[in-house]
Amino acid sequence: MSLSNIRIVLIQTSHPGNIGSAARAMKTMGLSELCLVKPKRFPAPEANVMSSNAEDILDNAIIVDNLQQAIADCHVVIGTSARYERNLRWETFDPRYCGEFVGKALSKNKKVALIFGRERSGLTNEELSMCQHLVHIPTNPDYSxxxxxSAVQILSYECRMGAKDIKPIRHELNEEVVSAEDMEGFYQHLETALIEVEFLNPENPRYLMPRLRRMYGRINVTRSELSLLRGMVSAFQGRKFTRRNKES
Amino acid sequence: MSLSNIRIVLIQTSHPGNIGSAARAMKTMGLSELCLVKPKRFPAPEANVMSSNAEDILDNAIIVDNLQQAIADCHVVIGTSARYERNLRWETFDPRYCGEFVGKALSKNKKVALIFGRERSGLTNEELSMCQHLVHIPTNPDYSxxxxxSAVQILSYECRMGAKDIKPIRHELNEEVVSAEDMEGFYQHLETALIEVEFLNPENPRYLMPRLRRMYGRINVTRSELSLLRGMVSAFQGRKFTRRNKES
Incomplete structure (x- = not known):
């Protein structure tokens, strides 16, 4: 089933019991792929106890050093955010819409990552900037x-609900959408070029790259479009080098 | 808030930790009324630990001897069922419909009870017969x-979503999306810049601009993003002009 194309990513989870509970929550909803970014302690007996009979998910969990590695092969990257502020530059979904959105992505054979931050502090700004979309669970404002x-439970449930009634879509661009890793390469390239032309000041970057990421992240860039983008940025850089060569 | 008219009823819960987790789950979704039917052990330190800061819900929990007492003053009584059998005796809802149903009941000032059975064996037939409706959470058939x-979490979440005062979040960037005319200005600007850096040959343009249009057209560029794009292209051009000025 397509739900196997969802990867749940937990970042620096402090309590191994939470990893076990998350695995159980995933399995009840038919999800199977768990990725742990620098868990504080794992494997751990508490994780196994709390997983009930979802130990297979723990056994198969991938452990990586950073979020970039966790999402490298994913096409859709959604971060969870405890706060919902309208002034953020991300598209923000509620869990229901997130489930529908993920359901549609799965029907196109896309790989989806759902990112959950640290128990106390959530996701860092750098991690947020790697997400294409955010999902906010509308909790009680007095007690969030x-x-x-539990967050994994709700979103896994909504993904299951969203995947259940996927209607086939006949008119689709067949071309492959590039992965987060490919886009990361483009962002690095663009950033370098923007620094070269002094549009971006590394000392005072403001929100330039996050805003560009938000914007380009919405495109769902295809393979040939990525070449086009890279070529364009290279051309803008190349001009400079050409002129420099002429001067020398 | 009307969510205070929902009573969560837990029947003969074995593990006090589950009572605490249920209290926490309720509070995150704005529910407050907990009723325990013959809990095995309560109050208990594990319950308080697992409740995080939802101890007020535990402190105010009502403890009764049987389900009949728990639901005496309720107008709508919904039991949770791990199995979904097309049963002639009960209307059975999924959590989403349950949330909408409860939302409607709350808007008419009705008191609603949601009943959760024992960890292992659920509700007895006698208890089921006291329910007007059943709700079934559609779990993985291989691992339910x-x-x-977690069940309390999902249903509390759906009740919160179903209660009228929660607005759905479909925040596709609030900001105004620019017009086709504005985009046209950008495309002209980009085309000029690409000709300047000789990425685009006006004698042999191939499909470069149509491809870029198709790609950027998918973004739904906002006002501030358009400024960013124009600024970026100008910066790529400006570098050239700066250098030209220096040369002259």
Missing amino acids: SLNVA | SLNVA
Whole structure:
């Protein structure tokens, strides 16, 4: 089933029991792929106890050093955010819309990552900037202390609901959408070029790159379009080098 | 808030930790009324630990001897069922429909009870017969081992979504999307710049601009993003002009 194309990514989880509970939550909803970014302690007996009989998910969990590695092969990257502020530059979904959105992505054979931050502090700004979209669970404003496994439970449930009634879509661009890793390469390239032309000041970057990421992240860039973008940025850089060569 | 008219009823819960987790789950979604039917052990330190800061819900929990007492003053009584059998005796909802149904009941000032059975064995036939409706959470058929607090979490979430005062978040960037005319200005600007850096040959343009149009056209560029794009292209051009000025 397509739900196997969802990867749940937990970042620096402090309590191994939460990892176990998250695995159980995933499995009840038919999800199977768990990725742990620098877990504080794992494997751990508490994780196994809390996983109930979802130990297979723990056994198969991938452990990586950073978010970039966790999402390298993913096409859709959605971060969870405990706060919902309208002034953020991300598209923000509620869990229901997120489930529908993920359901559609799965029907196009896309790989989806759902990112959950640290128990206390959530996601860093750098991690947020790697997300194409955010999902906010609309908790009680007076008490938004949602356990990380509970957040996994709600979103896994909504993904299951969203995947259930996928209608086939006949008119699709067949071309492959590039992965987060490919886009990362483009962003690095663009950033370098923007620094070269002094549009971006590394000492005072403001929100330039996050804003560009938000914007380009919405495109769902295809393979040939990525070449076009890279070529364009190279051309803008190349001009400079050409002129420099002429001067020398 | 009307969510205070929902009573969560837990029947003969074995693990006090689950009672605490259920209280936390309720509070994150704005529910407050907990009723325990013959809990095995309560109050208990594990319950308080797992409740995080939702101890007020535990402190105010009502403890009764049987389901009949728990639901005496309720107008709508909904039981949770791990199995979904097309049963002639009950209307059975999924959590989403349950949330909408509860939302409607709350808007008419009705008191609603949601009943959760024992960890292992659920509700007895006698208890089921006291329910007007059933709700079934559509779990993975190969692994339906949903923790009782997780079930409370999902249904509390759906009740919150179903209550009228929660607005859905479909925040596709609030900001105004620019017009086709504005985009046309950008495309002209980009085309000029690409000719300047000789990425685009006006004698042999191939499909470069149509491809770029198709790609950027998918973004739904906002006002501030258009400024960013124009600024970026100008910067790529400006570098050239700066250098030209220096040369002259």
